[in-house]
Amino acid sequence: MGTIDGDDWYFKIIENAFIKNASPNGWNKVGNINYYVTMGNNARVYSNIENRETIADYNQQFNFRYNKNFSNDKNKEASVTNTFYLINLMHDIFFNLGFTEEKGNFQVENYSGKGIGNDPMTVIIHNYHFASDAVEMNGKDLVRKYFYQNCPFMCTSTPSDGQYPIIHMTNLDYATANHGIIHEYTHAVTRRMSSYGRNDNCFSDGNSSEMNEALSEFFASSIAFKKKNNPTKFGDLYTVPDISKYAHAFGEFFAGALSDAFFLVCDYYRCDPNMLQEFGNMELYELPYNPYYIDLRNAIIEEAENNYIIRDDKFFKCLLWIGFAKRGLGYNANNEIEYRNGNYHYINNYDVPESCKDYSYLI
Numbered sequence: 001m002g003t004i005d006g007d008d009w010y011f012k013i014i015e016n017a018f019i020k021n022a023s024p025n026g027w028n029k030v031g032n033i034n035y036y037v038t039m040g041n042n043a044r045v046y047s048n049i050e051n052r053e054t055i056a057d058y059n060q061q062f063n064f065r066y067n068k069n070f071s072n073d074k075n076k077e078a079s080v081t082n083t084f085y086l087i088n089l090m091h092d093i094f095f096n097l098g099f100t101e102e103k104g105n106f107q108v109e110n111y112s113g114k115g116i117g118n119d120p121m122t123v124i125i126h127n128y129h130f131a132s133d134a135v136e137m138n139g140k141d142l143v144r145k146y147f148y149q150n151c152p153f154m155c156t157s158t159p160s161d162g163q164y165p166i167i168h169m170t171n172l173d174y175a176t177a178n179h180g181i182i183h184e185y186t187h188a189v190t191r192r193m194s195s196y197g198r199n200d201n202c203f204s205d206g207n208s209s210e211m212n213e214a215l216s217e218f219f220a221s222s223i224a225f226k227k228k229n230n231p232t233k234f235g236d237l238y239t240v241p242d243i244s245k246y247a248h249a250f251g252e253f254f255a256g257a258l259s260d261a262f263f264l265v266c267d268y269y270r271c272d273p274n275m276l277q278e279f280g281n282m283e284l285y286e287l288p289y290n291p292y293y294i295d296l297r298n299a300i301i302e303e304a305e306n307n308y309i310i311r312d313d314k315f316f317k318c319l320l321w322i323g324f325a326k327r328g329l330g331y332n333a334n335n336e337i338e339y340r341n342g343n344y345h346y347i348n349n350y351d352v353p354e355s356c357k358d359y360s361y362l363i
């Protein structure tokens, strides 16, 4: 696995990468069919949108070398294999974080009989230039047309359970952009998890679209155990006429709050994938349609109260509050806005509940 921008991901050969409880038959088997290509129960990765080509290895080793001095096309086998690896790994990690068959996860065959199958994550790489507007708009491939109109870089489309989601990449470069791939995969998970396996898009308007980006950014960083160091706070956010343009930038504040809370827990408990599991295993069923930041904060706290591991652990719960309070989304934060520096801003609040006062030195 690797990235194009040289951050912490790197290429290495990994054997038996699948996580047994999430993918009991491995990553290449669907029913009795054993695929020798980048297809399996959790993922299908196509290197070419026109012919839906996959990468094949008849030994099922997929041991392709990546050379950063080579062209995209020469690295195609390694890059596409990297995407196949990462999509499967995300399937297995999110499965263990609670995104199971019952919750509408992405699998051809649902072993438990719960949820609807036939919906593996499908990645389509569009590694060439588009034709003219007229030609593209008259094309018969509806998937291609949709992404031509809507996707300048890398995007996700997630229909309801039983219909396969698609990550579309406009260029092979993205096949090694692991942070971006996890970001997109998380969008698909958020969509399914917040809509109970249906296609109700309750995370798309206003603040909720920022939180949607925040969740994707949080997981893309935390799965690689990287901190979000962006100092943005709740009070930095202001009302704008077209929120969609600001969703990624404003979402950084909430991704930062989650990251702060996660790394506090890491520091005081332990910092390993099991901890990520305890932290991420939150269902957020209390969330209203198009939530505000406070709603999502409350749903996470509520989930911790209900979590059988966390609920009796006062310090753990206080670390969550401290993560939020550090970013101005403290106990007494509300949805009021004030006029400041030419815009209407939320107001920072650094309070923690009375029960966490002993730990407020951590803020």
Ligand SMILES: [Zn+2]
Pocket (backbone or CB within 6 Å): 183, 187, 213, 216
């Ligand atoms: Zn995004």
